[in-house]
Amino acid sequence: MSIKYVGRPVDRLDSRAKTTGQARFAAEHPYPDLAHAALVHSTIARGRITAVDADAARAVKGVIEVLTHENAPAMKPAPSRSLLNPSTMVIGTSVNYLATDEVHWNGQPVAVVVAESPEAARHAAGLVRVAYEELPAVVDFAAEEPNATPQKGNALMPAAASKGDAEAALAAAAVSVDLRFTTPPHNHNAIEPHATTAVWDGDRLTVHESTQSISWLRSHLAQRFGVPQRDVRVLSPYVGGGFGGKGSVWAGTLLAVLAARATRRPVRLALTRAAVYHTVGGRTPSTQRVALGAESSGKLTALIHTSVARTGRVGGGGEQITSASRHLYDSPNIRLSQSLVELDLVSNTFMRAPGESIGTFALESAVDELACELGMDPIELRMLNEPARNPIDGKRFAHRMLREAYEVGAERFGWRERDPRPGSMRDGRWLVGMGVASAYHPAFQLPASVTVRLGADGGVVVRCGLHEIGVGAATVQAQIAADELGVPLESVRVEIGDSELPDGPMAGGSGQTASAAASVLEACRKLRRSALDLARKSPDSPLRGVRDPQARDGGLYQGSRGETYAAILTRAGRDHLEAAAGGGMLRFMAKTVRDRSRWVKAASGAHFCEVRVDRDTGEVRVSRWTGVFDVGTVINAKTVASQLRGGIVMGLGLALTEETLVDPRTGRIVNASLADYHVPVHADVPRIDVHCLDEPDPTMPLGLVGVGEVSITGVGAAVANAVRHATGKRVTDLPITLDKLLPL
Known part of the structure; x- marks a missing residue:
């Protein structure tokens, strides 16, 4: 009888990678000619920029560029929020950074320094001088x-x-x-401050990002930078804590991508702790x-x-x-x-x-x-x-x-x-x-799409753009798939954290596990039916005539009758079976309303x-x-x-x-x-x-x-x-x- 994994205190599948330092987070991916960016923050709550003096910053050794509203390439403005377009729900602010001289809060990024090292970028950012026309601001909540x-x-x-x-x-x-x-x-204080590594290859964009919303971030970046969504890839296999702060798109992400486009260099922008407070909501x-x-x-x-x-x-x-x-x-x-x-x-x-x-x-x-x-x-x-x-x-x-x-x-x-x-x-x-x-x-629950692949070697691969924000997301989906297919947990691999995978749900509202589980269960049941149909076609299969076998011991069994998935696939000359499950927003909305x-x-x-x-x-x-x-x-x-x-x-x-x-x-x-x-x-x-x-x-x-x-x-x-x-x-x-x- 197969071991049941759901309910057991299983160690996280990524625990060794994280504890030995093998896991790479958003600010740890190397690229040739990688440049580093730092933000310059406004010192007023509301007003207009009247002048920017960046001469001292540009004179710092290693500085590549200082981007301001006077010289930065334009982004498209943020779209309006709409329930019909859920990706708009992760817009942090409506500000079109470095495309306007307007200041909307104390701490808003008003310039970005790009340099050969993070130390040079931060030092130069401290030398940028910005003059303002200050306007009346409303900042006192109690009043x-x-x-x-x-x-x-x-x-x-x-x-x-x-x-x-x-x-x-x-x-x-x-x-x-x-x-x-x-x-x-x-305010948010995740162990990993927000970080982005952005790389342009022509009009194709790759972003290593600390995010709780891969799919919606991808959609947002495509819209803001005017490229097809298929040409944007977001990679986020590990996130060092989220708690909601990494569920939206904030200035650091957009300005890292903007800086990479402007300098034609890979750019990394890792926020300081203070910058998280000033640019990320709480x-x-x-x-x-x-x-x-x-x-x-x-x-x-x-x-x-x-x-x-x-x-x-x-x-x-x-x-x-x-x-x-x-x-x-x-x-x-x-x-x-x-x-x-x-x-x-x-x-x-x-x-x-x-x-x-x-x-x-x-x-x-x-x-x-x-x-x-x-x-x-x-x-x-x-x-x-x-x-x-x-x-x-x-x-x-x-x-x-x-x-x-x-x-x-x-x-x-x-x-x-x-x-x-x-x-x-x-x-x-x-x-x-x-x-x-x-x-x-x-x-x-949120919409979640998955594919599950069952190989002739007995291995199972679950693919979904899930987020691992420290909760064991991949581990629990592996447990679910192992039980549903009746295979050992060690034979299940879960691929997550990549926008090229089927769209996963946002990691928010305590809904990621249930959302993905619904689709994993559906895909695994489809695989069992496909495997049974395949077996029934063979005159030599012990599953001929079996109507409702159990998934256990790496295969399908009814009492003593049955065989492994590997035997079923090998006899049929197949190296794998694959099933997809999940649905889009319309299906989700209909289910939610119901x-x-x-x-x-x-x-x-x-x-x-x-x-x-x-x-x-x-x-x-x-x-x-x-x-x-x-x-x-x-x-x-x-x-x-x-x-x-x-x-x-x-x-x-x-x-x-x-x-x-x-x-x-x-x-x-x-x-x-x-x-x-x-x-x-x-x-x-x-x-x-x-x-x-x-x-x-x-x-x-x-x-x-x-x-x-x-x-x-x-x-x-x-x-x-x-x-x-x-x-x-x-x-x-x-x-x-x-x-x-x-x-x-």
Whole structure:
């Protein structure tokens, strides 16, 4: 009997290549005559360039060219965003770099220096002097909040919802809370900063890129540089972390390609950490109101969740901040709305669980505060208001095991040991607190095309333009293919990371695995049918007359009857069989609309957090963590646990340390480095106990849902709720720093 691989903790297939340095990332591909580029950034938020003095830069030894709006070859402008053309959804900004003298944010690239070495390019970039006519700019989010306008929603991301009269129900409620929350901007800090190596061969372009969206990047580059899409090749077999920041097309990529065309040399542009902050979008700040009304029993009568977020004037988009509030709690009266302000700042973009990560901080903190007002256990309150159907529209949940997640988590964590009185649990100078919060993230699929080749030697090759952003994408698809064809895992090779492969899905929204899996399963089933048809044509085959054999032991078998794929193909004189599967955007849209009309699909979970707060200094330490998740079928126990822990760690940063500081006078990011922007380090992270219920969602491929983002949702609230229990103080403004707790 063949070994089943789905569910096992299989080591990543690329682990040896990565740990030994054999894996090459975007900035590590050698080319003859390779030149290096560096960016010059604007020092104003809005205005026009009146003069550029690049003489000193051009005099630096090794400098090849200084490109500005005065001498750079033109790119075509970015197209308008449209759901009918999904590749437009990955446009970072609408700025036509170096084709205009306009400045739209502080940090916008206004020149590119190309030199023989990265050191010469960076030094020369620092010598470029730019003069400006400065214009009034709007950069202060807090000051602009009163000018917010309603966010426009669409079929995939509604921005508002209403049921009953929530304000009247809130006013009449026996018990209520009405809280205002704020969350700051956050910036991406992937271990591999954005990098591009661009090579032109006539009008053919090859780009080595750190991207989460190979297919859509290819389409965008073809449009911007006026060449056929078939003449653009994007290579991205390894990406050193993405989290959404590498899902869009940013200035560094476009200007590297532009510089390569202008100099007729291969050009590499690897962003500095500061340049990532100034040219790549991050998470929007937000202000939120969550108001809850309840009967004295704890039954909700009103739920109100509103938000204000920001976009850039030249790009970005609204986020689904109130998304979880559409689904998590049953209430007869609900009002949800989202609003936006436009600022003269770099566009916001996707960042792990965009919207839900900060929205759940507010919602789950408010639920905890309501439990305090009621004198009720916060888990009991959540379970009392757990809906049987989607609260807004009554649709069925495709899969939901939040009750089970809380039951398992409470037992693993030892929730019964919690004394509910704030400040009652102590360990020497430490105030000990325990908090919980729900995790929630919607599930979806994107179009994915694959081919699967079955060779007469028993080898299997799966080909798909997938992205390996550190999650084990190739490994899990190999596990799926091995099980579906009944072959050893070591006989499966997965080719990814190349635009010449069949179009893969964007690595975003926790949807890549399910999207590709659907097509891999379909292609493998086609291969089994083809192999069976081939065998039936041979009078000597033991499979003649067999209707439904199993794939196992490297072939097809029914009981003791059967034979290997190698025997089938060899007898037929074939060296391989190949099958393709997948579909385009129209098929995807039709399936999405059909599914959304029937079900609500999502991953969910329960976070349990213990904190220790120093009663003298206000220092907060997270000392224990348990997370239990309903993510459908677990494909790879090792990579799933790693993803879930990673999301929790990122959530700890959101809760306690991370904050992008924008000068409200100039729009400049003032802490654009890892020395000043504080991400969690090992000393900040406790041992994290992660458990999955591993129950399949019957509406998803193999029953899997998605794990990349659900575990960051609810983390901020779980920490804040634990701090509230430890100290009696409700912190509603992230991050939770000493000044917000002292004096204790």
